[in-house]
Amino acid sequence: MEKSVVFNGKLLPYLLLAPQLAITLIFFYWPASQAIWQSFLREDAFGLNSEFVGLENYQALFAQPEYYTAIGITVVFSSLVTVLSLGVALLFATQADKNLKGGSVYKTLMIWPYAVAPAIAGVLWFFIFHPTLGTLARPLRAMGFDWNPMLNGTHAMILVVMAAVWKQVAYNFLFFLAGLQAIPKSVIEAGAIDGAGPLRRFWTIIFPLLSPTTFFLLVVNIVYVFFETFGIIDAVTSGGPAGSTTTMVYKVFADGRLGGDLGGSAAQSVVLMVIVIALTAIQFRYVERKVQY
Template sequence: MEKRAHFSGWTLPLLLILPQMAITVIFFYLPASQAIWQSFLREDAFGLASEFVGLENYAALFEQPEYYRAMITTVIFSTLVAFFSLAVALLLATQADKNIRGGHAFKTLLIWPYAVAPAIAGVLWMFMFHPTLGTLGRPLNVMGFNWNPMLDGTDAMILLVLSATWKHVSYNFLFFLAGLQAIPKSVIEAGAIDGAGPVRRFWTIVFPLLSPTTFFLLVVTIVYVFFETFGIIDAVTGGGPAGQTTTLVYKVYADGRSGGDLGLSAAQSVILMVIVIALTAIQFRYVERKVQY
């Protein structure tokens, strides 16, 4: 798209764009390119000299069992959060889309968790499911479930999934609701005249028409689980117990903090970048196809 009318001259526009360019280059391109460059280097033990080692850092990374474990953890975590947050959000959105009184109030009451910081969401759920003092966690143990997210990896993962889903449902709900409201009523009425009942109408008409939204939310949710849930993980489990809830992003952070190999850490960052770029590219391609349709 282009504007028909413009102003002439180019010192002014260059001045206007300068601040953004400067910040982008200093805090984005510089660090990103350094990460890429560093991922090909190895520092000696004293950090005094470094040599170019090609893809060795990547090779070394894929020899670490912990890296695979982080990958698997990430996949499990994202799959669960994506599934639950999308399913719950869709259920709530279809109900809120019905012509009921007070629909707007329900919307307000459902969307505010978006404003809660991930770390805080984690703290709230940890408190609620604390094995000895939590309002819900303690009864679990009393009933003999042996619930302890601090010691048991599965329990820890469950708690993370719950808090991450809780925080993200509001976002998906909002977009699903907007998507539902954008479906012309006449299409659904035509379905009703064609003899489809409410359930059938949902799965054969509404859900397919909603698929662009669903796909978009799927990608956004995965990106959310990859990056934004860092706060939840750090607040709730700190990647533990015994590294069982360490995701790829958390591993970058933890390795860096423990002063590990810079090259390895950089290689991890680069892999993450590639994943996000791939996700975004898929999304753009999909959106484009949708537009052409």
């Protein structure tokens, strides 16, 4: 789509574009190309010299058992958060779609956690499940369950998943509710006339019609879990105990900063970039398909 009536201008359009292009080139393209370039270099221990080592950083990366652990943790973490936050949000959205009295109040009370910073969400959940202070950890321990997310990797994972889901449900809820409200009532009524009960109608009519929304949310949620949950992990577990919550993004951060392995960290950044670009491409292909319907 293009405008048919436009201005003539030789210099003005470039001036208008200049601020955005300058910022983009300085803070996007330059660092991104640096990351790619660095992934082919190895710095000496003092960071004074670097030499071109070709694909060595990548070979070293994929020879590291820790990297496969981090990939595994990322897969487990993102699947748990995505499935749980989508499922819970869909349950609440179907309930809120029933034209209840005070529905808008419920909606407001449902969506506010979106505004809470991931790191803060992490701190809140860490506090109530803190092994000695936690309001909810004490009953667990009193029942004889040795709850300790600071020592037990599985417990730590459960904790970061809970915090991440808590924050993400709000977003999914909003989009599911909008999706549900866009389904024509006549279709559902037709199902009812044919004698389908509420559950049957949900699985055979509503859920399939909701699939574009679900697919869109699936991609958005995976990107969310990959990147935005960094704050939760850093605030709650710092990737521990013993690396059991170190996701791929966390490892980029930890290797570059604490380990000082810039080449390895850059190689990991490049792998992440490829994943993000693939996810975005999938999303756009889907958007285009939807437009052609």
